[in-house]
Amino acid sequence: MYTSAKQLGIKLCRHCKLSMPEEQSHCQRCHMQVHSRIPQSLQKCWAFIIAATVGLFPANLMPITVLSTRGAPQYETIMSGVISLIKDDMVGIAIVVFVASIVVPVMKLVGLVVILLSLQFNLNLNNRQRIVVYRIIDIIGKWSMLDLFVLSIMIAVFERNNLVGVEAGPGATAFGAVVLLTLFAAKSFDTRLIWDKQLE
Amino acid sequence: MVTLANTYPLLSFTFLGIPSSANILRGTVLLLENGYYLVGFSVVLASFIAPILLFSLICYTSLSLSKGWKTPFLATALHFQDDLIHWSMIEVYIVSFLVALVKLVEYADIDLGYGLWCICITLLLSTHLIQRIEPAEYWERYVHIR
Numbered sequence: 001m002y003t004s005a006k007q008l009g010i011k012l013c014r015h016c017k018l019s020m021p022e023e024q025s026h027c028q029r030c031h032m033q034v035h036s037r038i039p040q041s042l043q044k045c046w047a048f049i050i051a052a053t054v055g056l057f058p059a060n061l062m063p064i065t066v067l068s069t070r071g072a073p074q075y076e077t078i079m080s081g082v083i084s085l086i087k088d089d090m091v092g093i094a095i096v097v098f099v100a101s102i103v104v105p106v107m108k109l110v111g112l113v114v115i116l117l118s119l120q121f122n123l124n125l126n127n128r129q130r131i132v133v134y135r136i137i138d139i140i141g142k143w144s145m146l147d148l149f150v151l152s153i154m155i156a157v158f159e160r161n162n163l164v165g166v167e168a169g170p171g172a173t174a175f176g177a178v179v180l181l182t183l184f185a186a187k188s189f190d191t192r193l194i195w196d197k198q199l200e
Numbered sequence: 201m202v203t204l205a206n207t208y209p210l211l212s213f214t215f216l217g218i219p220s221s222a223n224i225l226r227g228t229v230l231l232l233e234n235g236y237y238l239v240g241f242s243v244v245l246a247s248f249i250a251p252i253l254l255f256s257l258i259c260y261t262s263l264s265l266s267k268g269w270k271t272p273f274l275a276t277a278l279h280f281q282d283d284l285i286h287w288s289m290i291e292v293y294i295v296s297f298l299v300a301l302v303k304l305v306e307y308a309d310i311d312l313g314y315g316l317w318c319i320c321i322t323l324l325l326s327t328h329l330i331q332r333i334e335p336a337e338y339w340e341r342y343v344h345i346r
């Protein structure tokens with residue numbers, strides 16, 4: 001067995017990594033408030049997860065780009081964008097976009113839910129599995145911004161073009177909100193709760 | 201380098217004879233003008249504001265700490281520096297650019313702009329730099345010069 005710093009009455013400053021006795025409220029080195037664990041970590045994380053899950057629906061169902069050619073405006077959702085890439089024989093790019101904008105956000109939410117549920121209901125997952133899931137979530141997180149970057153590049157490219165116009169659609173805001181919410185969800189989870197559970 | 205990457209045209213290309221060029225800032229300005237504040241703001245933050253601030257802060261803190269100068273707002277700068285590492289998404293941006301490029305090939309003849317090379321260099325430098333940063337080390341030095 002092992003002992004955690006919390007059991008020894010020590011806590012770590014998350015900002016400058018200085019350890020100090022539990023009763024101290026502020027870090028003496030960087031003067032930030034220090035908590036032994038992120039306060040209400042699980043509740044915050046759940047709140048962000050639920051909000052992001054709700055946002056996934058408008059993000060995927062509403063158009064994120066509006067292409068106006070000479071005819072009627074063409075509304076594209078994330079998925080229809082991917083499909084039209086496949087039709088144009090750009091399978092590689094289609095996979096990149098699909099993974100970044102659909103697989104990554106969904107995987108992040110599912111992964112966090114699995115970790116949280118396994119902690120709250122003592123499911124059969126060991127700490128190593130939990131922390132591996134968390135690390136993956138943390139690393140892949142920022143890649144879901146990809147489609148928004150692509151969108152803003154396309155808008156700029158077609159700005160002064162009379163034949164093809166590209167504009168953002170309402171789904172873009174929903175998608176942006178989902179990306180930010182999943183980033184906050186991952187940040188609000190305190191990985192140290194994983195070992196606390198085992199030491200109880 | 202980041203400034204160059206964001207203001208230089210990324211690519212100039214001819215669309216049915218009409219020359220046009222693009223950079224990411226123009227795209228976000230248009231997003232904001234059309235009322236897409238959340239999208240525009242997060243894009244400009246992750247691709248422009250965060251990387252620029254991050255690199256200037258790193259220069260500032262590294263210089264002050266290595267020379268042992270007691271410069272103002274050093275602690276605040278160090279705190280910001282740690283947060284900004286999460287918001288600087290240059291590597292995502294470069295892949296997005298490549299995706300956009302491939303999408304554009306069907307519309308037009310494309311000449312790659314100088315901006316692309318600037319971004320590639322920035323990407324290499326920044327990933328190298330961020331890997332080497334150890335926040336605790338900065339703070340240890342910080343205590344010595346106070």
Ligand SMILES: [Zn+2]
Pocket residue numbers: 013014015016017018027028029030031032
């Ligand atoms: Zn501290």
